[in-house]
Amino acid sequence: MSAQSADPVVGAPSAPAGGSRANTVVFTLMVAVFLSLLDTQIVATALPRMVSELGGLDLFAWVTTGYLIGGSAAVPIYGKLGDLFGRKRVFVVSIVVFLVGSLACGLATSMTQLIVFRVIQGIGSGGLFISVLSIIGEMFSPREGARYYGWFSITFGAASLAGPTIGGILTDFAGWRWVFLVNLPIGVVALLVIITMLDLPARITKATIDYAGVILLVLAIVGLNLLTGWAGSKYAWGSPVILGLAAGSVIAVVLFILSQHRAVDPIMPLRLFRNSTFSIAVTISFIAGFVGLGIVNYLVLWLQTVLSLGVQESGYVLAAMMLGVVVTSYVTTKIIARTGSYRWYPVLSMVVFAVAAVLFATAGPSTGLVPAVVYMLLFGVAGGLNSQALSLAVRNTASYQDIGATQGTATMLRQMGTALGVSLFAALMTSRLTTELNERLGSGSGVPVDKDGSLSPEVLGKLSAEVRLRVSTAYADALQTVFLAVIPIVLVGFVVSLFLKDVKLAGGNRRHSSDNS
Incomplete structure (x- = not known):
């Protein structure tokens, strides 16, 4: 049925x-x-x-x-x-x-x-x-x-x-x-x-459950999560495990898409993508997850290795970013509720992301704490501008029988963007970091850097002032590669978001009187 x-x-x-x-x-x-x-x-x-x-x-x-x-x-x-x-x-x-x-x-x-x-x-x-x-x-x-x-x-x-x-x-x-x-x-x-x-x-009470779609989607998501989590850290990019996960994930995704064409009640109805607003909104969600959440770990790493802040101090600065996300998102939804328009918030979000990335890319060990807080706040503002605006855009495209499918698809793609962003940024940073540390300290420096490029503040604090400055500079240059990589990605997001139609949110409230669910 x-x-x-x-x-x-x-x-x-x-x-x-x-x-x-x-x-x-x-x-x-x-x-x-x-x-x-x-x-x-x-x-x-x-x-x-x-x-x-x-x-x-x-x-x-x-x-x-x-x-x-x-x-x-x-x-x-x-x-x-x-x-x-x-x-x-x-x-x-x-x-x-x-x-x-x-x-x-x-x-x-x-x-x-x-x-x-x-x-x-x-x-x-x-x-x-x-x-x-x-x-x-x-x-x-x-x-x-x-x-x-x-x-x-x-x-x-x-x-x-x-x-x-x-x-x-x-x-x-x-x-x-x-x-x-x-x-x-x-x-x-x-x-x-x-x-x-x-x-x-x-x-x-009766429906044709898409069991094939469920199995293939789970396999694809688990494979992609393992791939992005292990590649470049637990296993080398060219290792059989990573190549096998990559091939298996691609096959699972292709088979899942094919299965959705045939399913009576597909887990992810492909007809949703015929709506241009939905397609654009979920694409922006993917990009926002890629750069917004995918880079958070590297912002913390920048604070601890470039500015040499402790764990507690880094937490306080990170709180500035969270404050930016929360306040901006809350205020944005209030304005959207009043005006019914969400179109320009994702556009502005990509602009602010680009500005913050440029500022971090040009910063270094001499950057003060106050500018660092401002830069982190900008990243939070950028994230807050798109988070709920995109959810509302997606919700506005959905008929009542597709609310869950639309929200589930958008959320999943944002999460996938985050996972892929973490993996890409890790690959960029660790490859550059190895070169930078070798140039500044020599291959036998003895500085205990993990495979993922992390170096604890405690270890950094035990180094001499001269060595610590060299290490901080090496991290600044390596992380610069990450921040520079953000810029073209958010520019793509900016261009895509310009095509988001200004469809006013449907007004009025809804209450259902019966409860047979």
Whole structure:
């Protein structure tokens, strides 16, 4: 049975959806998103304790990687399932999976168990994120929903800034297991609120699930994530493992696209790309993920190796960037809600990205702390200008039966852009860094630089002033290659964004009176 023909929501009359009940529901949804985002940050501070108790030092990176891969693979699948079976149902399933994974992580007795349970937790997390986006898209019209999409930015910023602190406090006072177990009471309350207060319309109960598409998409996403995470760091670019992952990922992507032509209810309906606004918006999302999130690690590396800032000082400067993202995104969504227009924010975003990249490319060890904060703030402003504007542009193209599919596709492509950006920038930096360090220090310098080009502030601080300046200059020159590479990419994004049509967001609110989902 086709979801399009059987979905009773299409063409349903709209009614006001505001009021305290709607605000309570949206606030609860943000709490669920906060838990999901928090678990990408909170675990880092507890990892040393986990390794100390469980062992498996060679596997500890997978505690984070498994969570991210599980979430990435889940996003487009949950989005489509919400379109087919009802977003409330999918949200409930997602949060239950997330909580079961959290409980299992808190009870894990080995590193292998912990990694498996983190993948499960990540699958629930990805479903939570895309379900909340889709639920807000169904509860409200695009223009009214702009008010609430701004809450995402505040939630993202709060989770990013609070994660390490909360993780440290829980680990020190309650033990590392409570990093996961703390999700249970909060998550159960959120689950009960959504079950009792969220009213959404009935969806079809029977559908032809695209199993082939699900399997191929998971294989493609997992392969691309492993490829971008391992290439140039764990394995050489020309190694059999990397070449095999590259070939396998390409084959999976091609087969997935072919499968979407044949599927009755495809996970990613290719007809969505016939809408020029959707195609342009998701392309810009990919580019924004590539340069906006893909370069964050290298901004931190620049602070610690070029300016020789400590971990805590770097965190404070990074907070300036997060502040730029949160404030700009929130203000932008408020303006979009009032005017109904989103077109020029992605254009301006690419311009600001280019300016920030030029400033970082021309900076060096003599750059002061104040200019560095300003440069970081510019990167944050650039990210904030496009994040919710693009989500709203995508939402504005979707009929009610495709809200999940459109949001899932856009989110997945942004995540893929981020993964590819990290990999490309790592390759550019490490190749240049090796040359620069050899020229300034000699091949036998003994400076302990990791394969990914990282050098801890503690190690840098132990070097003599002369050697430290040489190392900082080498990093500045190597990272200059990264920042210069950003410029042509964002120029492409600038050109593409100029073609984004000025389609006003649909106005009015929507509330559904029945809840059979």
